[in-house]
Amino acid sequence: MTQVDTETELSTISDQGNASKFSFGVLQFPGSNSDQDCVNAIEVLGHEAHYVWHKEESLGHLDAVLVPGGFSYGDYLRAGAIARFSPVMRALADFAENGGLVLGVCNGFQILCEAGLLPGALILNRSLQFRSEFVHLSTVNSGTPFTKAIPADQLMRVPIAHGEGCYFADGSTLNEMESHGQILWKYATAQGDLEDHANPNGSVHGIAGVCNKAGNVAALMPHPERACQEAIGSADGQWIFRSLIEHLKDAK
Amino acid sequence: MMVPVRFEWQIMKVKIIITPKKAVLDPQGQAVLNALEHMGYDGVKDVHVGRFLELELSGDKASMESRIEEACHRFLSNPVIEDYRVEWEE
């Protein structure tokens, strides 16, 4: 496990000035509650973030979209089930269809699965309880826009906070996902081992985050946006956002 | 302002039962089973826990039937993890 000083590298990013600022959209559904944390994370990294209200029918010009955590529509019926019918979700589907980068976190993961933009589904934690704690994430595929800046062997210590985060997909879907490199992150021990006791919710194969086949839509249950400053416990979540930023830069 | 209803629609009730697919983990069912065993209810062999919805509808039954089917498939259940069954009642 390598320790890289994220704080110093962060300053190099912010030092680049306004010229290279990217614009992130953060969707806001009724009941979203980590929307502000997403904006905070993007601003910490020196880029711009804008809220996009769920009733909007277009996204405007954005470089990437974040679908935040929370309890959209109270998580009634199923987490994400109601939100995915919001007007903004049609615009999001078009954005994704055209190759736009979309990252979902927690409730955002649930919404993207419900919307069919990601495979699988999230069910009740095997403990049947809400779980709020820090976990370690191991990156399985580092060749994606969401993982490219994460150094090899870098574990990320990030918090989880969810009641329905047990990832499920059937066997054939999983095989297909594996062959396309769609599994991005798994829960790991502090030593980086993929052991069952590191898995906080019972997710199949310890999966914490996945992406679509095209590789431009991804989501994870843990909250990297709540781990972008040492002051609040960890800055490891930056690696994911820095990957996005790097990718946007490369694409320019 | 509410416009008074002109002619009598049928008032129907429909029950929708949504259960986890067999291949999907049912931690709730397992927990209930364990708890029942623990409490000495030893004849219980298996438990599944799902969701139950009761809808009150007004309208024409035939067209409602297909719409409810559609709602179940699109929205009320998640076909990746759940099966559903619809029971009509007058």
Next chain:
Amino acid sequence: MMVPVRFEWQIMKVKIIITPKKAVLDPQGQAVLNALEHMGYDGVKDVHVGRFLELELSGDKASMESRIEEACHRFLSNPVIEDYRVEWEE
């Protein structure tokens, strides 16, 4: 050696439907109703969301019946805010 069972236990299924009491707020039902309305399912007048349990039992039906009633009351439902109904099936 196992002694063969003398008389047949019945294998039964019982369904238990647990719904919020009428007087108690059902925010979930309300949310689903609103969502259905938004999605254009306008014939839906009311929605209640509850839980569904399916138990597989083996044993003697008469004694099982009273035990299941008891389990429903004590444990499976929350009588303070929920009603339940038991449906037997063979």
Next chain:
Amino acid sequence: MSDPKITPELIRQHNLTDEEYQLILKQLGREPNITELGIFSVMWSEHCSYKNTRSLLKGFPTRSSNVLVPAGEENAGVIDIGDGLAVAFKIESHNHPSAVEPFQGATTGVGGIIRDIFTMGARPICAVNSLRFGKLDSPEVRRLFRGVVAGIGHYGNCFGIPTVAGEVYFDESYEGNPLVNAFSLGVLRHEQIARGAAQGIGNPVFYVGPATGRDGLAGAAFASQDLTEESAEQQRGAVQVGDPFMEKLCMEACLELLATGAVAGIQDMGAAGLTCSTCETAARGGTGIEIELDKVPQRGPGMSPYEIMLSESQERMLIIVHKGREDDVKRIFDKWDLPWAEIGFVTDTGQMVVKHHGEVVADLPAAKLADEAPIYHREAIEPEYLKETRGLDLHSTQDTTDVEGDLHALMAWPTIASKNWVYRQYDYTVRNGTMVHPGSDAAVIRVKPDSLPVLSEDSPNRDVIPPEKYLAMSVDGNGAYVYLDPYEGGKIAVAEAARNLACSGAVPLGTTDNLNFGNPHNPELFWQLKEAVRGLADACTYFEAPVTGGNVSLYNQNPKGAIDPTPTVAMVGLIEDPSHITTQWFKNEGDVILLIGESLDSDDPYQGLGGSAYLKVRHGLKKGLPPRCDLTVEKNIHNALRGWIAQGAIQSAHDCSEGGLAVALGECCISGESARHTPHLIGAEIQLKRAEQDRLDALLFGETQGRIIISVPSVFVGKITGQAEVMDIPVEKIGTVGGKTLSIGVDKHQFDWDLSKLHDAWFNSIDQIMES
């Protein structure tokens, strides 16, 4: 529908005494009707009127140069934290509803306190909880505990507010009558303080939030009765269900609306719902109010005026709007898809007038209802039981012969054991503000610009970016101490909260307290209350932490008797600089461990063992006198500690509370945690001195007050001991950090604990009880 006749029976059912009814007749000059009787009954319940406690509460210090809105004036007090920013915070109980339905009782408790905070115009940024249950070996207690924790978690998690601290005690006295006290804190700019007054004659009155149902009918009156099995059964129809999703929307909409300047007054509908909110706003405004119940959104058909007025349906607000600004309400509440209704207007009559189908169903003097409830000065008699508990002779219990076993037993005792089973169900990271998570002496939250409520377009402060602020908070209250000596116990509750803040680097700003006591008609129980309040008041005065608000919950008893008298004290403090934030666990091998404070109080005949966890766990006794709390010494120590923290000399600071020195040392070694299944274990080598008359158990497990364990890089030791001597503060070097064990030497004895075993006993104890 004809109204029932007002009979003595009906009056009694409304918990009104004959004298109270006579007073109503006098105030009205006529007989009330049933709706009016219901309104009086809730407004004059203890919950709303504090009729039994108001005279005692006068003893609390409520002012300081920082207090912007003092206790009692509004829904919550407000305190200045500098740079134009302020905090609003309060604690409130939901004990009886939680006994009836633990999950919903707890959720609605959290929902209620959050509403109190955003009603002040503040954005709630964290929640804290203080809980008491019976002993966990009872399945019923486990059911209540499980339900309450899940409910608190659910509300905060869904609402999106971090639940950052709390405390849980288990004791048989709370069996059947759990205590569920919920605290919330919000932040705002001075200019954003909102008032709950119905101002401006002719201004329209809006109802916002979900429809009114028959929920929690007479809940406020219910909270003011003894809880018998019968009443619990009867009240079951009254369960309210919390909807955090709705409240989240309601808060966002209210804060947005407040920023438009359209609001003349705002008040939540908590206990006694529409009744309390209408007559209190009118009383505060010195105005009257008239509402038409037909316009109130209703969940079911056929609700009577009585039911509508007394319903406690949750997540509702009453908003008085400047005439002509109605459209702002409609626009914003429509944006959030929230129901709203214009239900009445402000009048100049001083009367609260309620109409139903155009007919007047209540016409009452608002100010009298709200402010002129009868006040009682109850009789107080020192309880008999104290003779027995004070009769404890320490010599009748043998000194320990199994120190290692003692510590294991104490660390695994649910009251002392880690509460991770609880707070792992609480989202404590949402909003990116939590700097010290649950698990250290006090939680620390940062207030950043985006923590604040939206600012109005025309505010002169629009371009001012406020600096970050750092707040610490802790909630404390040891019922056993209060039971054994209410005055001293009250003082200790405050001193411990202040000490926890000091350990985290904070200076106290203010206090909010919840008085959980038994039936005030019982003179012995009233004596407990009176003495405890005196202790709380003295200590709050001493620590310059004025009481900004709180809550009284009386009638906490089960069929076996009253609970241990339990004031819970939540204190909020300010940390000047983020580098001062300090946590309780040891950090570095080689750091020197110092004990601040006298290791044993030689004037205490019980050597710190009276009312201690040790006596309880190892000898089954709740006896003796609790340790004495010397406020002067205590405050001196806190000041000194903060000074050393500011000098950068301190790596960790942890106070000694339940379980004494040995438990505190154990916690310093094992309570650090970096992630799931990743504890941070670090050993310590300790050598203690003992005077001849000191008992070994007292030295290790006695709960002598005013003690703090700090770890310090060796270069700072001389400086600290030197300064301590000047300040007349006892500081003793007791060991060094490092190694794989906790080892404590006393004289020639040597005791060793394997850290992973100690951690397992402490960390997993509650989990094992709850999940097996």
